[in-house]
Amino acid sequence: xxxxxxxxxPGSAPVLRAVDLTRSYGKGQARFDALKGVxxxxxxxxxxxxxxxxxxxxxxxxxxxxxxxxPDAGRIEVDGGDVSRAAAREINTLRNQRxxxxxxxxxxxxxxxxxxxxxxxxMIAGVPPRERKRRALATLDLLGLADKAGNKATDLSGxxxxxxxxxxxxxxxxxxxxxxxxxxNLDTVTGHQVEDILFGLQRDRGITLVVVTHDExxxxxxxxxxxxxxxxxxxxxxxxxxxxxxxxxx
Amino acid sequence: MRTTDIVRxxxxxxxxxxxxxxxxxxxxxxxxxxxxxxxxxxxxVSDYVTKQVSSLSTGDVLLVSPAASTDTTxxxxxYDPNGRQQSSQANPLGAGTLLNxxxxxxxxxxxxxxxxxxxxxxxxxxxxxxxxxxxAKFELSVNPTSSIGRSDLAAGEQLDQQADEAQLILxxxxxxxxxxxxxxEAIGQSVELGYTAADRTEQVAEATIVGVARASLLxxxxxxxxxxxxxxxxxxxxxxxxxxxxxxxxxxxxxGADGAVTDADVTVVKAxxxxxxxxxxxxxxxxxxxxxxxxxxxxxxxAFSIVAxxxxxxxxxxxxxxxxxxxxxxxxxMKAMGMSNGRVFGLFSLEAVVIGFLxxxxxxxxxxxxxxxxxSVAAAGPLADLPxxxxxxxxxxxxxxxxxxxxxxxxxxxxxPARRAARQDxxxxxxxx
Numbered sequence: 001x002x003x004x005x006x007x008x009x010p011g012s013a014p015v016l017r018a019v020d021l022t023r024s025y026g027k028g029q030a031r032f033d034a035l036k037g038v039x040x041x042x043x044x045x046x047x048x049x050x051x052x053x054x055x056x057x058x059x060x061x062x063x064x065x066x067x068x069x070x071p072d073a074g075r076i077e078v079d080g081g082d083v084s085r086a087a088a089r090e091i092n093t094l095r096n097q098r099x100x101x102x103x104x105x106x107x108x109x110x111x112x113x114x115x116x117x118x119x120x121x122x123m124i125a126g127v128p129p130r131e132r133k134r135r136a137l138a139t140l141d142l143l144g145l146a147d148k149a150g151n152k153a154t155d156l157s158g159x160x161x162x163x164x165x166x167x168x169x170x171x172x173x174x175x176x177x178x179x180x181x182x183x184x185n186l187d188t189v190t191g192h193q194v195e196d197i198l199f200g201l202q203r204d205r206g207i208t209l210v211v212v213t214h215d216e217x218x219x220x221x222x223x224x225x226x227x228x229x230x231x232x233x234x235x236x237x238x239x240x241x242x243x244x245x246x247x248x249x250x
Numbered sequence: 251m252r253t254t255d256i257v258r259x260x261x262x263x264x265x266x267x268x269x270x271x272x273x274x275x276x277x278x279x280x281x282x283x284x285x286x287x288x289x290x291x292x293x294x295v296s297d298y299v300t301k302q303v304s305s306l307s308t309g310d311v312l313l314v315s316p317a318a319s320t321d322t323t324x325x326x327x328x329y330d331p332n333g334r335q336q337s338s339q340a341n342p343l344g345a346g347t348l349l350n351x352x353x354x355x356x357x358x359x360x361x362x363x364x365x366x367x368x369x370x371x372x373x374x375x376x377x378x379x380x381x382x383x384x385x386a387k388f389e390l391s392v393n394p395t396s397s398i399g400r401s402d403l404a405a406g407e408q409l410d411q412q413a414d415e416a417q418l419i420l421x422x423x424x425x426x427x428x429x430x431x432x433x434x435e436a437i438g439q440s441v442e443l444g445y446t447a448a449d450r451t452e453q454v455a456e457a458t459i460v461g462v463a464r465a466s467l468l469x470x471x472x473x474x475x476x477x478x479x480x481x482x483x484x485x486x487x488x489x490x491x492x493x494x495x496x497x498x499x500x501x502x503x504x505x506g507a508d509g510a511v512t513d514a515d516v517t518v519v520k521a522x523x524x525x526x527x528x529x530x531x532x533x534x535x536x537x538x539x540x541x542x543x544x545x546x547x548x549x550x551x552x553a554f555s556i557v558a559x560x561x562x563x564x565x566x567x568x569x570x571x572x573x574x575x576x577x578x579x580x581x582x583x584m585k586a587m588g589m590s591n592g593r594v595f596g597l598f599s600l601e602a603v604v605i606g607f608l609x610x611x612x613x614x615x616x617x618x619x620x621x622x623x624x625x626s627v628a629a630a631g632p633l634a635d636l637p638x639x640x641x642x643x644x645x646x647x648x649x650x651x652x653x654x655x656x657x658x659x660x661x662x663x664x665x666x667p668a669r670r671a672a673r674q675d676x677x678x679x680x681x682x683x
Contacts, residue, residue, distance in 0.1 A: 063677050068586055089590060096588025103680060107583045111266055123259075124589045126252050 013080030100169030159190035260600035278609025286617035405433035406461030419473030570667035582679025598668035606660020
């Protein structure tokens with residue numbers, strides 16, 4: 001099976017492009033326009049912060065970019081290819097192979113070991129068990145959790161759990177990691193450690209990072225930030241040159 | 251996701267909430283247990299009746315009796331001096347009306363009938379081993395239908411109805427009494443049968459034992475061939491009275507391969523008999539009534555176990571709905587990571603199938619264990635007089651069918667919860683604001 005979108009060579013096109021996205025929920029009186037026309041490029045290898053208040057539409061924008069949801073109007077391009085009309089199967093494969101997710105809550109399966117939790121995307125991809133174990137262990141090792149592989153996921157501390165979640169997002173070697181309030185559930189020190197890991201991955205492996213947050217400090221560390229208010233893109237700002245990584249220029 | 255991974259995950263998920271799964275499995279267990287037992291009971295009894303039918307029937311005979319009179323509208327029947335006689339005594343085989351020689355001739359004239367033998371009821375007073383002047387005598391009853399069928403033989407051969415010698419098939423329990431060490435030793439020996447003739451004189455007939463028969467539910471007493479019954483019946487017939495018979499046996503000529511009698515042959519002869527105001531029944535027809543009653547009882551028992559299964563299936567729906575509810579986040583996460591709706595559906599419906607398999611497998615195993623114990627106890631105790639009867643017959647195919655049916659029921663119960671899981675919106679599932 002060849003999916004053109006997966007094999008397309010990374011050219012000059014942005015890794016993700018949103019064109020005039022609108023999305024509303026409900027009907028009639030209860031209708032709520034979450035996004036009212038947002039156009040945005042996400043460049044390969046950059047770190048992008050999407051900031052805004054609760055209910056501004058920033059989460060909706062991330063869901064659309066991550067292909068978890070479909071826009072009412074407008075289109076999403078991945079590597080320059082329109083995926084608005086792609087089949088569900090194709091989009092599932094795309095998410096599985098190219099995207100990684102880090103959520104505010106850990107969503108680790110309680111009864112399973114750390115290794116099994118990390119292997120989940122590989123299992124969904126249909127990777128054979130032996131290969132799955134090898135890659136999951138390698139990823140855990142990268143995040144300094146190799147010795148916890150056999151532990152139950154529930155036996156870990158908050159910071160360790162979030163590192164497991166990052167390992168899970170990383171195990172399928174994605175191009176883009178979507179992080180929705182990745183430090184929201186962590187204390188300041190642990191939060192900083194997790195941020196360091198994420199930005200380290202972006203810097204060292206060229207992984208594009210899309211972070212949804214209302215944490216000013218975290219947004220400051222990103223190459224670029226956009227502000228969403230009432231379903232519209234109201235501000236773009238590039239960070240100070242000192243924090244811009246090489247990735248943004250690639 | 252690989253199919254093996256789905257099966258493994260589904261199995262593990264089924265055991266995630268052990269108490270809940272155990273209780274659901276138990277409710278299925280009850281259904282599987284009763285269904286397996288009733289199926290085995292039905293198979294056991296049917297198998298026994300079928301064996302009896304084949305032991306009784308040679309397959310090429312019809313029992314002929316006068317047709318039951320349905321003529322009720324035209325007042326009293328006119329007297330016909332050459333008509334049939336009424337029986338003066340109750341007869342288990344036929345109606346009150348007896349066949350006469352005209353009827354026998356009519357039967358013999360029907361196309362497809364090879365020959366016809368009347369069944370004459372004879373009464374034998376005693377049987378004794380020959381050789382001494384004053385041997386021990388034992389009561390004996392002769393099975394009137396022995397001339398039409400076969401016996402379940404322990405030794406020897408079936409009766410030869412056309413033989414010139416008087417032949418007897420001896421019930422197994424007479425062996426000791428008559429001084430035979432084994433069934434094989436009795437074959438070919440002659441015995442004396444004492445009877446009372448019509449003129450109240452004591453008579454003795456000699457007969458050769460050609461076979462030794464096991465006891466049977468449907469045929470009891472000794473078997474006598476046509477030669478022997480004719481000899482006794484002639485002596486017992488009231489002088490001057492025309493011959494009358496409760497029932498006659500029509501031997502059919504077969505049109506099938508090797509002269510086998512086909513269903514079509516039987517149908518043709520039955521129609522011919524009906525034209526002659528006679529009714530013909532095969533042995534299977536007569537035993538069919540027994541089979542129908544047994545099937546009715548088994549049917550009721552099966553209905554009960556199906557009610558239990560229906561109740562259990564609601565249990566599965568409930569269990570899985572709770573499971574889907576609890577794992578909303580997990581489902582959302584898996585879907586976000588690219589798991590297709592079909593795979594999510596497969597994961598949950600397979601979990602139902604696993605629960606179904608557990609309940610069905612354990613229930614069937616328990617039923618086989620307990621049923622075999624009951625069967626052997628019954629065979630040694632209350633049913634010892636019916637050799638060949640296995641009360642509960644566990645056929646691997648029907649046990650497998652029961653398990654598969656229950657797994658199917660479980661799968662169907664899992665469809666609703668699995669659909670709910672498959673249709674979950676990952677964004678809704680992962681919302682935490």
